[in-house]
Amino acid sequence: MVHSLQQLRRGACDTKLTRTPGRKRARLVVGSFQQEGGDGARMKLHQQRTCIGCRTSTSRNDLIRWVLTEQAPLPAVLLDVGASASGRGAWTHGIEKCVRQAVQRRAFSRAFKSAVNADTVLEQFTAYEDRPVSGRPSGKHDESGSEI
Template sequence: MKLHQQRTCIGCRTVTSKNELIRWVLKEGAPLRAVSLDQQGSASGRGTWTHGTQKCVQQAVQRRAFARAFRSAVDDSQVLQEFTAYEDQLAGNQLSGKHDESGSEI
């Protein structure tokens, strides 16, 4: 029996299955490294996790949880805008009848 990997949401601090969370990574840039959504969940390097809800992402930004998780100063100013764009993309895919993974129609 294979166990599901557990991760902690940095917004609400709830431990849950990795499949229920979205992953955030750092993009290199000057002067601060920017936090970016890892939609495929496969980018290399350190990552951190939040639930796919506006509430958890907003809490993570307000608590400065991204800086703690990445153990460095980060630019998290675009996190909420990037998350909103991600939600819009998911809503668009659901309306068009396409799956994220394969692009096949229902």
């Protein structure tokens, strides 16, 4: 599909124009854009993450984040419900199948570049699943923080 330069500059198509340092010509890069609003709305690039369990790439709103914390005796893996804790993170879908697959494949150890206790990961996920649905995050990471 051929797009005009004006369409690329406006963001009206699924490709974007990027110029890398040292290159004389601009390069077209295919992005994952989603329509944000009604007619004439700008396109927005959503952040993509890969589930370490099933290895599929999806929006970060559909995944949960695990973070490695440096505690005194051994590093521990914690479920980062708000997806805002500092430290190295890994992402999985919020379903047991993906978490078990990641544990079985030792994907947490690879992602964190450190030994991980699989039992702790499964215990934390079980506690996360047992929480009431109202206690789970809404999945909206693009909000400003105002609930009004």
